[in-house]
Amino acid sequence: MSVRRVVPNLPVDSGPDPEGTAGAMRANAAFYGLLGFEEVMNQGWIMTLAPPAEPTAQISFMSADLTAPVTPDVSVEVADVNAAHTALVRAGAEIVYGPHDEEWGVRRFFVRDPNGRIVNVLSHR
Numbered sequence: 001m002s003v004r005r006v007v008p009n010l011p012v013d014s015g016p017d018p019e020g021t022a023g024a025m026r027a028n029a030a031f032y033g034l035l036g037f038e039e040v041m042n043q044g045w046i047m048t049l050a051p052p053a054e055p056t057a058q059i060s061f062m063s064a065d066l067t068a069p070v071t072p073d074v075s076v077e078v079a080d081v082n083a084a085h086t087a088l089v090r091a092g093a094e095i096v097y098g099p100h101d102e103e104w105g106v107r108r109f110f111v112r113d114p115n116g117r118i119v120n121v122l123s124h125r
Contacts, residue, residue: 001087002079005056007048009072009120012063021045021063028061043104065120068097072110072120081107081123088121101125 012024019026025047029039037049037059045066050058065071078084085099088111096118098109108122 001084004077004079005058007058007060007075007077009046009060009062009075011071012061024063025061032059067102068100068110070096070110070118073117075120075122077122077124079123081109081121084121085109 010028012021012028021044025042025044029037029047029049032049036051038052039047040050040055040058041048045064046060046062048058048060050056060075062071081099085095089095094112096110096112099107100109101107105125106122107125108120110118110120113119
C-alpha cells in the first residue's frame with residue numbers, strides 16, 4: 001500500500017464569532033499563515049492549508065463533512081483507494097461511508113479505526 005499524504009482534519013469551532021464558520025476559517029488561516037501555511041483549498045465547510053515548499057504537509061479545518069454522514073478525524077491519501085478498501089473489508093474493518101466519487105475529484109471511503117476515529121481514505125481521480 002502506497003501512502004501519499006496524511007492530513008489531520010481539525011474541527012472548527014466558530015464559538016462567539018459573529019461571522020461563524022467563515023470567520024473561524026479566516027482566523028485559522030491567519031494563525032497558521034504565521035507558521036508558513038497558505039490556503040490550498042477552501043469549500044466553505046473544509047479548508048486545507050499547506051506550506052508552498054512542502055505541498056503534502058497539510059492541515060485541514062472542517063466544520064462538518066457536508067457530503068458524508070460523519071466528519072472524519074484524519075485523511076489518508078493512497079495510491080489506490082479501491083485496493084485499500086478491499087484490504088480493509090477483508091480484514092473486517094467497519095466501513096462507515098463509500099466508496100464514493102466526490103464532485104471535487106476524489107474517490108473516498110470512511111473507515112473506523114480501532115480507537116473509534118473515522119479515517120477518510122482517498123485517491124484523486
